[in-house]
Amino acid sequence: MKATVLASGSKGNCTYLEGENTALIIDAGLSARETLTRLECAGGNPELIEGILVTHEHSDHISGLDTLARKLDVPVLATQGTLWEFESKRNPKSRSKEISMIPLKTGNIFEFAGFRIKPFSTYHDAIDPCGFKIVQNDSRFGFCTDTGQITEKMEAELFGCDAVVLESNHCPVMLENGPYPKFLKERIRDKKRGHLSNTAAGEFIKRSNGDIGEIILAHLSQENNTPEKALTSAKTSAGLSVDDILFEVSLQDKVCETIRI
Numbered sequence: 001m002k003a004t005v006l007a008s009g010s011k012g013n014c015t016y017l018e019g020e021n022t023a024l025i026i027d028a029g030l031s032a033r034e035t036l037t038r039l040e041c042a043g044g045n046p047e048l049i050e051g052i053l054v055t056h057e058h059s060d061h062i063s064g065l066d067t068l069a070r071k072l073d074v075p076v077l078a079t080q081g082t083l084w085e086f087e088s089k090r091n092p093k094s095r096s097k098e099i100s101m102i103p104l105k106t107g108n109i110f111e112f113a114g115f116r117i118k119p120f121s122t123y124h125d126a127i128d129p130c131g132f133k134i135v136q137n138d139s140r141f142g143f144c145t146d147t148g149q150i151t152e153k154m155e156a157e158l159f160g161c162d163a164v165v166l167e168s169n170h171c172p173v174m175l176e177n178g179p180y181p182k183f184l185k186e187r188i189r190d191k192k193r194g195h196l197s198n199t200a201a202g203e204f205i206k207r208s209n210g211d212i213g214e215i216i217l218a219h220l221s222q223e224n225n226t227p228e229k230a231l232t233s234a235k236t237s238a239g240l241s242v243d244d245i246l247f248e249v250s251l252q253d254k255v256c257e258t259i260r261i
């Protein structure tokens, strides 16, 4: 497999995952046009895409979903709660055009387009948010953003992956001293429904003990983080395993380096 994070952050998230003869999109928070432009830049092939996986219904993950799913004529795969929320948010004009939706159950493996997809629950202020472990042949890819914490159950899915897209949302010090109102700071820090800090991402990396081949830091806050801070924190946390892990930082405005899994 190969994966390219086309965009990552609170203004839009989208990742392209290509397997042997098929491909998936994970989250569709860019406009359909921007998604296809970036896909072309990344050397991806839209004709291979067979489905769009969605982590949760926040607009930075679904704002382009309706158009993209219709344009590519592929189903949307997400938990039932996310699908209901998406359906209710659809523009009445486009709602008359049906989109095929496939409900996924967290904890259950779903075979689709040559991929084994296992969604797992995350901790976020959405109806039924999830991350994904996606396997093809011997390649294992993990996707875990928009979560206030990573539990042991989630670690069981992510440890051992060849590559993981991992949220590293904010530097706790920058968030504390930053411009956000108190309620928003508290929401972001909330373990049950917020976002993962550089520190929490670092603790996860430390616990993984070098058992993840490549880590792509993702969903960095543009106000409360910097790519340098996120990367330094992740590398420091890796300790002696630092040379065994490849690190990338995905950004909002730039297509990330394609990684081979």
Ligand SMILES: [Zn+2]
Pocket (backbone or CB within 6 Å): 009, 010, 013, 058, 060, 061, 146, 219
């Ligand atoms: Zn998000």
Ligand SMILES: [Zn+2]
Pocket (backbone or CB within 6 Å): 056, 058, 124, 126, 146
């Ligand atoms: Zn979110």
